[in-house]
Amino acid sequence: xxxxxxxxxxxxxxxxxxxxxxxxxxxxxxxxxxxxxxxxxxxxxxxxxxxxxxxxxxxxxxxxxxxxxxxxxxxxxxxxxxxxxxxxxxxxxxxxxxxxxxxxxxxxxxxxxxxxxxxxxxxxxxxxxxxxxxxxxxxxxxxxxxxxxxxxxxxxxxxxxxxxxxxxxxxxxxxxxxxxxxxxxxxxxxxxxxxxxxxxxxxxxxxxxxxxxxxxxxxxxxxxxxxxxxxxxxxxxxxxxxxxxxxxxxxxxxx
Amino acid sequence: xxxxxxxxxxxxxxxxxxxxxxxxxxxxxxxxxxxxxxxxxxxxxxxxxxxxxxxxxxxxxxxxxxxxxxxxxxxxxxxxxxxxxxxxxxxxx
Numbered sequence: 001x002x003x004x005x006x007x008x009x010x011x012x013x014x015x016x017x018x019x020x021x022x023x024x025x026x027x028x029x030x031x032x033x034x035x036x037x038x039x040x041x042x043x044x045x046x047x048x049x050x051x052x053x054x055x056x057x058x059x060x061x062x063x064x065x066x067x068x069x070x071x072x073x074x075x076x077x078x079x080x081x082x083x084x085x086x087x088x089x090x091x092x093x094x095x096x097x098x099x100x101x102x103x104x105x106x107x108x109x110x111x112x113x114x115x116x117x118x119x120x121x122x123x124x125x126x127x128x129x130x131x132x133x134x135x136x137x138x139x140x141x142x143x144x145x146x147x148x149x150x151x152x153x154x155x156x157x158x159x160x161x162x163x164x165x166x167x168x169x170x171x172x173x174x175x176x177x178x179x180x181x182x183x184x185x186x187x188x189x190x191x192x193x194x195x196x197x198x199x200x201x202x203x204x205x206x207x208x209x210x211x212x213x214x215x216x217x218x219x220x221x222x223x224x225x226x227x228x229x230x231x232x233x234x235x236x237x238x239x240x241x242x243x244x245x246x247x248x249x250x251x252x253x254x255x
Numbered sequence: 256x257x258x259x260x261x262x263x264x265x266x267x268x269x270x271x272x273x274x275x276x277x278x279x280x281x282x283x284x285x286x287x288x289x290x291x292x293x294x295x296x297x298x299x300x301x302x303x304x305x306x307x308x309x310x311x312x313x314x315x316x317x318x319x320x321x322x323x324x325x326x327x328x329x330x331x332x333x334x335x336x337x338x339x340x341x342x343x344x345x346x347x348x
Contacts, residue, residue, distance in 0.1 A: 039291040046294045
């Protein structure tokens with residue numbers, strides 16, 4: 001099985017975006033039967049399914065670009081931790097509902113700015129995936145925003161928890177907007193989006209919403225880094241163990 | 256969150272049709288009710304428009320009044336427009 005270092009910039013870029021969607025989808029799926037209300041349970045599962053759909057398209061395409069015969073299942077279920085290129089923000093454990101909402105708020109606002117530009121990619125497949133996904137993440141961002149406003153400007157308890165949720169997630173924000181040198185060629189070719197330019201429009205959306213929710217943009221105590229290079233937090237191994245064990249115990253299982 | 260109010264949901268399947276009652280749900284306010292309705296009742300492409308109404312705002316007829324309310328209409332066949340010959344060209348009636 002080929003290693004990721006042999007992938008060209010475009011394949012690596014597509015794989016990284018697919019890994020973001022896949023791991024985020026798994027985290028949202030963990031809420032099924034655990035959400036505070038049946039309605040929210042279905043809502044979070046819906047968002048997770050949207051992301052799983054994005055992950056399937058992106059991983060399938062990454063496998064085609066790699067040209068080593070790996071399909072979406074091989075990429076999702078038969079890679080080790082160091083071969084996953086997702087941002088660390090998506091692997092942070094769910095925590096309470098406010099932490100999950102804080103992460104969804106941060107991540108969907110990023111995905112929104114990303115896909116809004118990726119629709120103009122010179123890679124037609126990526127542009128088509130982005131055109132479908134932008135509608136989905138527009139709704140994800142709205143859903144998260146509704147909750148940030150309500151929990152932030154709700155009771156003393158909900159306000160405190162929503163602020164704690166933002167504080168928990170903020171150390172992982174900076175990494176989102178750090179350019180990945182291994183995909184620089186894809187950016188130069190007009191295939192990939194330069195993430196560094198996304199930070200400003202992202203802040204233009206996120207900051208006023210946080211303030212409207214009577215919350216404060218946190219000053220992070222540290223800055224996570226390395227996800228795009230396969231460096232992950234302790235939580236990632238546990239996540240993969242759960243996500244991959246069925247496929248590895250029963251290769252090719254279907255239902 | 257266990258005391259969220261109940262909302263009745265109405266979905267219009269497509270332009271030209273009226274909104275039909277499809278079910279109910281709990282939500283903290285109208286905007287969240289609309290979003291929950293989207294997730295619960297239109298995830299298989301069922302609609303193009305949603306109304307949500309607080310269940311407490313609906314005044315319903317009582318089953319006890321069923322006879323007085325509805326039976327008197329039962330034997331008044333002349334109220335049905337069945338005494339006209341429709342031209343073949345008329346559709347959707």
